[in-house]
Amino acid sequence: MLLTRDADTTLADWQQRARALEHEVSKAVIGQDRVIRLVTIAVFARGHVLLEGDVGVGKTTLLRAVARAIGGLFERIEGTIDLMPTDLIYHAHLGEDGKPRVEPGPLIRHGGDLSIFFFNEINRARPQVHSLLLRLMAEGSVTAFGREYRFPHLQVFADRNRVEREETFELPAAARDRFFMEIEVPAPVNPEIRRQLAFDPRFHDIDALISRVRGEIVDHSALATVARAIQVGVRASEVLQTYITSLWAAVRTPQEFGIEIDGVDMERLVLGGASPRGVSFLVRAARVRAWLEGRDMVVPEDLREVFFEVMAHRIFLDPVYELRRDRIVRELCKAAIDAVAVP
Amino acid sequence: MYASLVLARVAAVMLAVIFTMMVQASAQVRSVHVQAPRPFGYFIGDVIRLQVDIAVDAPFTIVSGSLPKPRSVNYWLDLRSVAVDDRGTRANERSYRIALEYQTFYAPLEPRALTIPGFTVTMSDGSARIAAEVPAWAFLMSPLREIRPQQGRPDALLRADVAPPPASAAQAVVVAIGCGAAAPALFGALAHYYAWWPFSRSRRRPFARARVATRRALAGEVHAEGYLAGLVALHRAFDAAAGRTVMAEDAKAFVASAPTFGRLEPEIERFFQASRRAFFGADPEGAMASFPPNALSTAAARLAAAERAAT
Numbered sequence: 001m002l003l004t005r006d007a008d009t010t011l012a013d014w015q016q017r018a019r020a021l022e023h024e025v026s027k028a029v030i031g032q033d034r035v036i037r038l039v040t041i042a043v044f045a046r047g048h049v050l051l052e053g054d055v056g057v058g059k060t061t062l063l064r065a066v067a068r069a070i071g072g073l074f075e076r077i078e079g080t081i082d083l084m085p086t087d088l089i090y091h092a093h094l095g096e097d098g099k100p101r102v103e104p105g106p107l108i109r110h111g112g113d114l115s116i117f118f119f120n121e122i123n124r125a126r127p128q129v130h131s132l133l134l135r136l137m138a139e140g141s142v143t144a145f146g147r148e149y150r151f152p153h154l155q156v157f158a159d160r161n162r163v164e165r166e167e168t169f170e171l172p173a174a175a176r177d178r179f180f181m182e183i184e185v186p187a188p189v190n191p192e193i194r195r196q197l198a199f200d201p202r203f204h205d206i207d208a209l210i211s212r213v214r215g216e217i218v219d220h221s222a223l224a225t226v227a228r229a230i231q232v233g234v235r236a237s238e239v240l241q242t243y244i245t246s247l248w249a250a251v252r253t254p255q256e257f258g259i260e261i262d263g264v265d266m267e268r269l270v271l272g273g274a275s276p277r278g279v280s281f282l283v284r285a286a287r288v289r290a291w292l293e294g295r296d297m298v299v300p301e302d303l304r305e306v307f308f309e310v311m312a313h314r315i316f317l318d319p320v321y322e323l324r325r326d327r328i329v330r331e332l333c334k335a336a337i338d339a340v341a342v343p
Numbered sequence: 344m345y346a347s348l349v350l351a352r353v354a355a356v357m358l359a360v361i362f363t364m365m366v367q368a369s370a371q372v373r374s375v376h377v378q379a380p381r382p383f384g385y386f387i388g389d390v391i392r393l394q395v396d397i398a399v400d401a402p403f404t405i406v407s408g409s410l411p412k413p414r415s416v417n418y419w420l421d422l423r424s425v426a427v428d429d430r431g432t433r434a435n436e437r438s439y440r441i442a443l444e445y446q447t448f449y450a451p452l453e454p455r456a457l458t459i460p461g462f463t464v465t466m467s468d469g470s471a472r473i474a475a476e477v478p479a480w481a482f483l484m485s486p487l488r489e490i491r492p493q494q495g496r497p498d499a500l501l502r503a504d505v506a507p508p509p510a511s512a513a514q515a516v517v518v519a520i521g522c523g524a525a526a527p528a529l530f531g532a533l534a535h536y537y538a539w540w541p542f543s544r545s546r547r548r549p550f551a552r553a554r555v556a557t558r559r560a561l562a563g564e565v566h567a568e569g570y571l572a573g574l575v576a577l578h579r580a581f582d583a584a585a586g587r588t589v590m591a592e593d594a595k596a597f598v599a600s601a602p603t604f605g606r607l608e609p610e611i612e613r614f615f616q617a618s619r620r621a622f623f624g625a626d627p628e629g630a631m632a633s634f635p636p637n638a639l640s641t642a643a644a645r646l647a648a649a650e651r652a653a654t
Contacts, residue, residue: 237624238625299623338587343578343623
C-alpha cells in the first residue's frame with residue numbers, strides 16, 4: 001500500500017515538474033505550445049524525436065531549450081555530407097608532440113552518462129551514419145575501442161529541414177520507425193507572435209534566450225523510472241484497446257472503413273507500415289498525455305492528440321502517391337480518427 | 344342726446360351683423376334633391392331606396408353625427424342602412440350623395456298613402472353650422488290580398504310553404520373522400536416529423552433514432568449493460584450528427600457547430616463525462632451514479648426535441 005501511495009505522490013510531483021518543463025521551454029519558444037507538449041510527451045515516454053519544418057522556425061532553439069531544462073550531459077553534432085560514423089565515435093587529431101592520437105568522439109566522450117544527443121540536419125548525413133544512429137536509438141549502445149558503450153538515459157533529438165532536397169539522404173524506413181515521434185514545427189500564424197518574433201530583441205540572441213531557461217528541472221537519471229511508473233499507472237480500458245485496434249486497421253485498410261481521399265485509389269494507397277512498434281509507441285504516448293492531463297485513464301482524445309506525430313511516418317504509401325505524401329497521410333490519419341466510432 | 348346716438352349706432356351694427364348672417368345662411372346650402380323610385384305599388388316587406396343629393400358652399404362639410412342612424416323609424420318603417428358618398432368640390436360647391444335604404448312593414452287593408460319622414464343634416468365649416476332639410480317622401484302601399492277571401496278559393500288563403508329542394512350531396516362526398524385521403528398523408532408526415540416507425544431509421548434524425556434505442560436499452564430494470572448500450576446509442580447519434588466521431592473534448596465544438604443544442608450543453612458535458620468514466624475508467628456503476636439512467640433518457644429525449652426543432 002505504502003509503495004502505491006508513494007508512487008502516486010511521486011507521479012503527482014513529477015507532473016508538476018513536467019508542467020514546469022513546458023513552461024520554461026515556452027519562455028524561449030513562443031507560439032509552439034503543441035510542439036512543446038508533444039516533445040514533453042516524448043521526454044516522459046523516453047522516445048526519440050525528429051523535428052521537421054521550414055528553415056528558421058525554431059527547431060534547434062526548441063531542442064536546445066528542452067535539453068537545458070532536462071539537464072544532464074548533452075552533445076550536439078551537425079549532419080554534413082562528409083560526416084562518417086567514426087566521426088561520432090572517435091576524435092582523431094595530432095597531439096602536441098606531433099603524433100596522431102585517437103580519442104573518444106562526441107558520442108562516447110562522457111561515457112554512459114549522456115542524456116541528450118542532438119543531431120542537427122540529420123538528412124544531410126550519409127546512410128552509414130543513419131545506421132549507426134539506428135543502433136544507438138534502438139539499443140542504446142555503440143561499440144568502440146573494442147568494447148560496448150551503453151547509454152541508459154540517452155534520448156536522441158534530431159531535426160531536418162524539408163525544403164532542401166539537394167545533397168541530402170532520405171532516412172531509411174527502419175531509422176524513421178525508431179523515432180518515437182516525427183513532429184512538424186509550423187511557422188507561427190498568430191500575427192501578435194509573429195510581430196514579437198520579429199521585433200522583440202529577446203529573440204535576436206539565441207544563446208541569451210536559451211540561458212534564460214531554468215536548467216535541470218527534472219532529474220534525467222530518474223526519467224526512465226518515472227516513464228515506467230506512468231506506463232504502469234495509467235489504465236487503458238478494454239474499450240480503448242478495441243478502439244486502438246480498430247484505428248490501426250483503419251490506417252492499414254482504409255477502404256474497409258469507407259475512407260475516401262480525393263484523387264486516391266484507396267485499394268492501393270497503403271503498402272504497409274503502422275508497425276506493431278508504432279502502435280505500442282502510440283499507446284505509450286497516449287498514456288503520457290493522459291498523465292500530463294491529470295488522468296489515470298487513457299481516453300481516445302489522448303490517442304487522437306498524438307496519433308499523427310507517432311503514426312504518420314510509419315505509414316508507407318504506394319510510390320505513386322509518395323510525392324503527395326504530406327497531404328495524403330494527414331488526410332488519412334484524420335479520416336481514420338473520424339471514421340472509427342468510439343466507444 | 345349723445346347716448347341715444349350711440350344706442351342707435353349699436354343697434355345698426357347688430358342689425359347689419361344679423362342681416363349678413365342671414366344672407367350667408369341662405370346662400371350656403373345650394374340644393375337638396377331627393378331621388379326616389381315610383382311612388383306607388385308597394386307591398387309589405389318591400390325595400391325602398393332613396394337617394395339624397397345635397398350641394399353646399401365649399402368650406403362646409405357634412406357633420407356625420409347629424410346623419411340618421413340605421414334604426415326603427417317608427418312601428419312600420421325601418422331604416423336599414425345609410426351611406427354617404429362625398430363627391431368632392433367643383434366650382435366652389437361641395438356635393439354629397441346619401442343613399443338611404445328603408446323597409447316598410449305596413450299591412451294596409453286597402454291602398455293607402457304613407458310618408459317617410461324627412462330629417463335635417465347639419466353642415467359645418469369648423470365654426471359656423473348650417474342645416475340642410477331633407478323633405479319627407481310620400482308613397483302609396485297596397486294590400487297583398489282580399490280582406491275576406493271567398494269560400495272555395497283556397498289559393499286566396501295563405502299558401503303552404505314551398506317544399507325544400509333536396510340538396511346535392513355530391514360536394515360533401517368529394518370533400519369527405521379528400522379529407523379521408525389527406526388524413527393518412529398528414530399522419531404519415533407527422534410520423535416522419537417525430538421519426539416514428541417506419542421513419543425511425545431516418546438518416547436525418549440521428550437523435551430521434553437514439554431516443555428510441557436509448558429507451559429500449561433502458562427499459563425495465565437497468566443493469567450496467569443496458570446503460571452502456573444506451574450511452575453507445577447516444578454516441579452514435581452525436582457521430583452521425585457531426586459526420587465524424589465526437590469525443591468528450593469535442594463537446595464544446597459540437598455545440599458551437601450546432602447551435603440548436605446550445606441550451607443542452609451542460610447535459611451534453613455530463614453525458615460525455617459519464618461515458619468516459621463508464622468506458623475508459625471501467626467504472627459503469629460510478630457513471631450510473633453520477634449520470635443516472637433516467638437522466639440519460641431525458642437527455643436523449645431533449646436532444647431529439649432540439650433536433651426536431653431545428654429541422
